[in-house]
Amino acid sequence: MIDAQDRAFIAAVSGAEPADEALWAAALTHGSTGEKRNYERLEFLGDRVLGLSVAEWLYQNSEEAEGRLSQRLNALVARTTCAQVARGIELGPRMRLGKQARDDGGQDSDNILGDVMEALIGACFIEHGFDAARAMVRTLWAEAMQGKAGKRKHPKSALQEWAAGNRRRMPEYKLVERSGPDHASQFTVEVSIHNVGSARAIANSKQDAETRAAEEFMRKFG
Numbered sequence: 001m002i003d004a005q006d007r008a009f010i011a012a013v014s015g016a017e018p019a020d021e022a023l024w025a026a027a028l029t030h031g032s033t034g035e036k037r038n039y040e041r042l043e044f045l046g047d048r049v050l051g052l053s054v055a056e057w058l059y060q061n062s063e064e065a066e067g068r069l070s071q072r073l074n075a076l077v078a079r080t081t082c083a084q085v086a087r088g089i090e091l092g093p094r095m096r097l098g099k100q101a102r103d104d105g106g107q108d109s110d111n112i113l114g115d116v117m118e119a120l121i122g123a124c125f126i127e128h129g130f131d132a133a134r135a136m137v138r139t140l141w142a143e144a145m146q147g148k149a150g151k152r153k154h155p156k157s158a159l160q161e162w163a164a165g166n167r168r169r170m171p172e173y174k175l176v177e178r179s180g181p182d183h184a185s186q187f188t189v190e191v192s193i194h195n196v197g198s199a200r201a202i203a204n205s206k207q208d209a210e211t212r213a214a215e216e217f218m219r220k221f222g
Contacts, residue, residue, distance in 0.1 A: 001025055009094050014124045014136055023127060025096075027119040030112060032098030032183060039119035046122030049130070051077050053137040057145065071154075076144055080208065082114035085140050091116060104184040110204045112183070155214035159191070162222055169194045171217070173210050176200065189213045197221055 001021045002010070006028070010018045018024045026037040054076050058069050075081065086092070092107040095116050106112050125133035138145075159171050170193075177188040189209035192198035199220055201212030 002028075006094060009089075010120075013089055013120060013140070014128065015132060015139070016128055018127070020127055023123050024120075027123040028094055028116060029096040030098065030101055030106065030116070030183075032101035032106070033096055034098065035096075039116050042119035042122035042126075043115045044122070045125060046118035046120065046133075047077075049121050049125045049133050050082075050118055050137055053134045054141065054145075056134070057138060057141075076141065079110055079114040079205070081141075081144055082117045083110040085144065086113035086117040088143070089140065091120075100181070101183055104181055106184055109184050110208070155211050155218065159214040159218055159222075162218065163193055168196055171214070173213070175206060178206075191217050193217070193221075 002018065002025050006024070007018055010024050022037065023042075026035075027039050027042045029035050029038045031038045031040065051073070055069075055073055058072055058076075062069065062072075064072075087108075091113060095107060095112065097106045097112070101112070121133055121136060124136050156171075162168075163170055171191050172193070174190045174192070175187065176190050178185055179188075180186045185204065186202055187204070187206045187209040188200060188202050189206060189212075190198050190200045191210065191213040197217070197220065199213050199217035201209050201216050203209035203212055
């Protein structure tokens with residue numbers, strides 16, 4: 001179950017007092033605890049609720065074409081954005097992690113923070129319905145929506161265009177190393193362009209590592 005501090009946290013985040021304590025406890029619980037109920041199913045649901053809420057929000061507030069809307073949507077629901085929102089509400093200390101996951105830095109893991117954030121949205125949807133879950137998303141994502149998420153070119157696209165514009169070969173990405181446990185893996189990726197150079201980056205997912213490597217390449221050679 002949840003304690004008084006958790007109840008206050010959930011009420012502040014969702015906009016209503018929690019009724020089904022077991023539901024919200026599951027949303028905050030990582031599989032490493034060994035508990036039968038954890039956030040995974042709620043994260044699956046919350047991910048879809050978040051996507052629909054943000055897609056509707058963008059549609060109502062922008063006249064941009066579908067491609068640009070998709071670009072912004074992908075950025076706003078990305079794991080890194082979810083984790084950023086989670087840090088903004090100080091979700092980390094409220095999460096229930098097993099000792100190993102906590103020792104491995106799970107409390108500040110983009111993957112875990114993002115998943116639990118989506119699980120909370122899923123729990124809000126189940127307990128209070130879509131309108132409440134959408135209101136929760138609009139409150140928590142307001143700063144991200146006002147920011148530049150998805151407004152600039154994706155680093156990998158920018159690098160590809162740079163290579164084409166400079167008559168170079170297309171960038172090649174290589175996974176150099178994968179380390180750490182499954183729930184807190186670290187991926188090291190190198191991107192290179194023939195006769196120009198290479199750059200490396202580390203992240204919690206291969207995709208994020210490729211993105212950061214592309215950013216580093218552009219910083220060095222762009």
